Amino acid sequence: MRPFVYERPTSVSVAIAMASHVDARHVAPTQANTQFIAGGTNLADHMKLGVAQPVRLLDLNTLAEPALRQIRVTDDTIRFGALVRMGEAADNNDVKHRCPLLADSLKFAASGQLRNMASLAGNVLQRTRCEYFRETSWACNKREPGSGCAAMEGFNRQHAVLGTSDACIATYHGDFAQALIALDAVVEVEGRHGPRKIPFARLHRLPGDTPDIETDLAADEVIVAIDVPLEAWSRRSRYLKIRDRESYAFALASAAVALDMDGDTVRQARIALGGVATVPWRARAAEAALQGKVMEEDVAEKAADAAFADAKPREHNAFKVPLGKRTLVRALFETRDMKV
Amino acid sequence: MNQAAPVPKENQGEPVVRIDGRLKVTGQANYPADIATANVAYGALATSSIARGKVSKLHTDDARAVPGVLDIITYGDMDKTDKPKFGNTGASSIAPLHDRTIFHDGQIIAMVVAETFEAAEEAAMLIRADYEDDPPSASFDSKGAKVEPAAGKSPMLKEDVKVGDFDTAYASAAVKIDQKYSTPTQHHNPIELFSTTAIWQGDQLTIQEPSQNVTGWKIELARQLKIDPANVRIVSPYVGGAFGSKGPMTARTAIVAIAARRVGRPVRCVVSRMQAFNTQTYRAETRHRIRIGAGKDGRITAFGHEGWEVTSRPDSYVVGGTSATGRMYNYGSVLTHISLVHADRNTPGYMRSPPETPYVYALENAMDEMAVALRMDPVEFRRVNEPEKEPIGGKPFSSRSLVKCYDQAAQAFGWSKRDAAVGSMRDGDWLVGMGCATAIYPTASAPCAARVRLTADGQVRVQCGSHEIGTGVRTVAGQMAAERLGIGMDKVSVEMGDSALPPAPVSGGSISTASVCSAVLKACDAVRGKLFAAAVAGDGPLAGSGNAKLEMEQEKIVASGGKSAKLSDVFKAMQIGAIEEYAEFAPNGSTPEALKKLYAGQAEFHGGDQDEDSVKYAFGAEFVEVRVNSYTREIRVPRIVGAFAAGRIMNTRTARSQLMGGMIWGIGQALHEATEIDRRNARYVNRDLQDYLVPVNADVKQVDVILVPEIDLDVNPAGVKGLGELGNVGTAAAVASAVYHATGKRIRDLPIRIDDLIA
Structure with missing residues (x-):
């Protein structure tokens, strides 16, 4: 492990000032010399593996602002402070009651120990678990732009079928982000030029030709809060995660579903898909296919077909297309049948 | 009842708590x-x-x-x-x-x-x-991989096992199958890093x-x-x-x-976990072709087992599991052949039940297929083919309690409630499947030395250069001494894991309990001999009891007539403070050089299929229930029952723990574990516990272990059959059979994953 400087800023503004070096304006946060660390459950691993090589870490855990550690629930919004731990949010009774999808997506992620360490903002920014990304002797356009992609023709069982490019097929593995994108969450960011709000759907960037650039954030910007609007579909919401083992594994396919029902008829649906795409993945075509329909087998299946219409499977991950569809169908029925 | 401490039945020792259990769970054991x-x-x-x-x-x-x-x-x-x-x-x-x-x-x-x-x-x-x-050769079918017969390449496999005229019997069999099976590359991931x-x-x-x-x-x-x-x-x-x-x-x-x-x-x-995948040994992938032919009555007339195993370029590591599969049932004829495939890989090595885990998996999955082809209950099919003698050499089994294991496990599992029709059992959105398989492991032992010291105040020290690898051998060696010398476990200490101690064989092949306990037994008997002689001597505390049968219990020497003498008084009469005896145990049939080889670090194994008088195996029967989601096809294992017979059980707690751990590993072998190889460059891809999956607690619901009483005095002086490698043999086949029962899909290549069932 390379030596690095470790500093503990005392407020958001101090943290931003410390991060606002010249290089912060030109490189992605993951390539910057100065990087933020919160729970450290992802970055510390990558530093040990040589995947991330920051020369200076700014520890956000010492920021003084109390709101960073709070969950505020009002009639129309749940506001998560960026430093709230995954475990805290998963166990919060208001969150569980008002929007089960949020709590479930956190509960089914990682392990108890990791959930107690990892911050919510850090969690949504977690990097891919692609095996070829994690080990520095493989070619990887995300880790080392222009070096190629070993996964493309290699062992790609866990890789994405949606949102892929010729440069990268690495899956975005997070669970919480699927809930957030489905629920039209908004991310509040502080930076050199003051605060700004980013719709969650615009936080992550498709890999395209630059898979190394993963988000819309600058290297000196800090997420301070995540707002989730509470709507008619929030209570009837669910996260279904399908994986190789029953706990402590990434999704092979997952579905975040929220439904506003009028009897048997879907008034509005909100759907996101995990484990199958390169970024948090909103399935708008599936939502449209359900709107105004009675939720029955063929309707749900058509919605699932729509969600995967553009899927590009590769040698080992073709199963993710039927699995992703069936995961969505099952999640739709389970959500429909929720007692709310 | 404490599940972890089963009540001992006939020929089973007390569930004594592990000597080092507290140290380990409190982090005080120094690795x-x-x-x-x-x-x-x-x-x-x-x-x-x-x-x-x-x-x-x-x-x-x-x-x-x-x-x-x-x-x-x-x-x-x-x-x-x-x-x-x-x-x-x-x-x-x-x-x-x-x-x-x-x-x-x-x-x-x-x-x-x-x-x-x-x-x-x-x-x-x-x-x-x-x-x-x-350009490297990664595995089977890779360009440049060299295939050769395995027989003769290793002392583990001198020749391919065969008997009778397989070709004729198979050709004329009324019912037959011919299928291919495979097991994946698996890597050791002990929590203690290398x-x-x-x-x-x-x-x-x-x-x-x-x-x-x-x-x-x-x-x-x-x-x-x-x-x-x-x-x-x-x-x-x-x-x-x-x-x-x-x-x-x-x-x-x-x-x-x-x-x-x-x-x-x-x-x-x-060594980092990633580097351990390449610098340590591992279980390489295997392939199998199994042919079984039987009459309409279910009696097998022909059994063919061909195996292919990957090894490195320079070394011929042979798995060679046909010795066990070829002796499992009452086949009329047997034909086996094993091939090695040399590829550009690190040299494989032993992994829990090295030959039996992959080979018996293939056999038992095939046995279930055959039962389906015969429209027979899979338990009944095995019962019909229960042998009186092993088919290859015609030798008797020193003991074989497989049918008892099936009976007891089937009853505990509730096998009679199984509806044999495929896909017929459901619980809401979940398809329910039930399957079973046989576990087998050769019973062997090897020369071993031990030193036992008993002091006048009743302290016992056992020294043996064996290894506490989590099996509980330190505890059972102590139990053997405590029992033989009539001393409480709290006064027994056991030293192991040091080459300065009396030499013991490699802790492999499930030989340790038998070998170590036999040596400790011998050393204890030498201590007893000295004490008894002194006790009954003319001036001894039990003078005149020379013809009585003497025993040691509760720090006393007790004569059959009822007279007894305190241990401390015997020592007083002897005018010494301690007796220390060094004993060497060699199994029956050992060569004259066997003990010399022990000191040279070479273990001469006896037992299994090696002995003249009989073949020696431990057996078990495992039953598994699986649930497969009807939409998303993930497989879960809500319960598993195994019944095992392995001669004298030294300690029901450590025995259960071993067998339970084995079955849990079996679940992992069936559903989770596999090292992925990038075939373009012969490199492992998933070299960490993020991507190399093993079962977690949530995957293991109910695991029941039944210890079936068995007495076998032929195997070794301690009467012990090793069971450390018994529990995970067959488990994956039972899971595969249960998955078939639930879904109608026969998966022959491990691990069984959603990918195989979703199509």
């Missing part, structure tokens, strides 16, 4: 890399990123510039040592720093030694190699390293370093997960020893 070592420097490995070729140039300047780097051991630095050898003691003949040839991905190309672990790691990552690389610490004091070398074979390693390391074995000591007080991974010594041990000599201080190298 080899935990042992405080003054002035220690740290080693970190640099490894190759190609699988085949040559290192043309090594760039170490950047690494040497890292502050704190003391030395870099690389090509040329091992020239004064002898190369490692492949065999039971040595993991591979590949001598990574003797030779610039690269035989496999992740081969050691250097070791950095530094003041801190962090500096060593950083420097190791900065070492770069230029290669002349050749490590070596080397400490020189003058010309005395101490190695602290987790080991299943301290005596063997002492001899082998001395050979490589060209020093007197008397100057080498291997210390391995606790081992955090062995399962074969710490049986053969790897090339690293000598490298660390040389490094310690060069820097003039102790050196510790803890």
Whole structure:
């Protein structure tokens, strides 16, 4: 492990000032010399593996602002402070009651120990678990732009079928982000030029030709809060995660579903898909296919077909297309049948 | 009732708590890399990123510039040592720093030694190699992989097992199957990482390293370093997960020893989990073709088992499981053939039940298919083919309680509630399936020495250079002494894991309990002999009881007539403070050199299919229920029941724990574990616990172990059949059969995943 400087800023503004070096304006946060660390459950691993090589870490855990550690629930919004731990949010009774999808997506992620360490903002920014990304002797356009992609023709069982490019097929593995994108969450960011709000759907960037650039954030910007609007579909919401083992594994396919029902008829649906795409993945075509329909087998299946219409499977991950569809169908029925 | 401590039945010992249980769960047990070592420097490995070729140039300047780097051991630095050898003691003949040839991905190309672990790691990552690389062969079917018959390539497989006229019997069989099965590459991932610490004091070398074979390693390391074995000591007080991974010594041990000599201080190298995939042994992938022919009555007339196994280019590691599969049932004829496939891979090695796990998986999955083809209940099918004698040599089984195991497990499981029709059982959205399979493991033992000391105040010390690899052997060796000497367990101490102790064989092949307990028994009997002689002597406290039967209990010597004498009084009469006896045990049929070989670090195994009088195996029957989601097809295992008979059970607690752990591993083998290989370059892809999946608690719901009473006095003096490797044999086949029952899909290639069922 390379030596690095470790500093503990005392407020958001101090943290931003410390991060606002010249290089912060030109490189992605993951390539910057100065990087933020919160729970450290992802970055510390990558530093040990040589995947991330920051020369200076700014520890956000010492920021003084109390709101960073709070969950505020009002009639129309749940506001998560960026430093709230995954475990805290998963166990919060208001969150569980008002929007089960949020709590479930956190509960089914990682392990108890990791959930107690990892911050919510850090969690949504977690990097891919692609095996070829994690080990520095493989070619990887995300880790080392222009070096190629070993996964493309290699062992790609866990890789994405949606949102892929010729440069990268690495899956975005997070669970919480699927809930957030489905629920039209908004991310509040502080930076050199003051605060700004980013719709969650615009936080992550498709890999395209630059898979190394993963988000819309600058290297000196800090997420301070995540707002989730509470709507008619929030209570009837669910996260279904399908994986190789029953706990402590990434999704092979997952579905975040929220439904506003009028009897048997879907008034509005909100759907996101995990484990199958390169970024948090909103399935708008599936939502449209359900709107105004009675939720029955063929309707749900058509919605699932729509969600995967553009899927590009590769040698080992073709199963993710039927699995992703069936995961969505099952999640739709389970959500429909929720007692709310 | 405490499930963890089953009430002993006939011929079963008390569920005594593990001697070291409290130390382990409170973190006080010091594993080899935990042992405080003054002035220690740290080693970190640099490894190759190609699988085949040559290192043309090594760039170490950047690494040497890292502050704190003391030395870099690389090509040329091992020239004064002898190369490692492949065999039971040595993991591979590949001598990574003797030779610039690269035989496999992740081969050691250097070791950095530094003041801190962090500096060593950083420097190791900065070492770069230029290669002349050749296209490698990754596995089966790879261009350039060399296929050859396995028989004769290893003492484990002298010839392919066969009997009768298979071809004719198979051709004329009324019902038959011909199917292919496979098991994946699997890697050892013990929670205790692999490590070596080397400490020189003058010309005395101490190695602290987790080991299943301290005596063997002492001899082998001395050979490589060209020093007197008397100057080498291997210390391995606790081992955090062995399962074969710490049986053969790897090339690293000598490298660390040389490094310690060069820097003039102790050196510790803890291998990263990723690097362990390439620098330690593992279970290579296997393929099988099984042909079974039977009459309409279900009696098997022909059994054919062909196996293919991957090994490295230079070494012929043979798994060879047809010895067990060929003797399992009452086949009319048997034809087997095993082939080795040499590829550009690190040399495989032992992993829990090395031959039986893959081979019996194939047999038992095929047996279930055959039962389906015959429209027979799979338990009944096995009952019909229960042999009186093993089919190959016509020898009797020393004991065989398989039918009893099936009966008891089937009843506990509720097999009679199974509806045989495929896909007929459901629980809401979940398809329910039930399957079963046979477990078998050869019962062997090997020469072993032990020293037992009894003091006048009733303290017992047992010393034996065996290894506590989590099996509970320290506890059961203590139990043997406590029982034989009539002393409470609280006054018994047991020392193991040190080559300075009386030698024991490698802790492999499930021989330890039988071998160690037989040696301890012999030493205890020698102590008893001295005490008894003194007790009944003319001036002894039991004078006149010379013809009585004497026993030791509660720190007394008790004569059959009822008279007794306190142990302390016997010692007083003898005018001594302690009796210490050193005993050597050799199994029946041992060669005259067997004990000499023990001191040379070579274990001569007896039992299994080796003996003249009988074949010796332990058996079990396992029943599994699976649930498969009707939408998403994930497979869960809500319960599993296994009944096992293994002669005398020394301790029902440790026996249950072993068998339960085995079945849990079996679930992992069925559903989770597999090392993925990038076939383009023969490199492992998923080298960590993020992507190499093993079952977690949530995957293991109910596991029931039934210990079926069995008495077998032929196997060894202790009457013990090893069961450490019994529990995980057959489990994966039972799961595969249950998945078939639930879904109608017969999955023959492990692991069984959603991918296989979703289509």
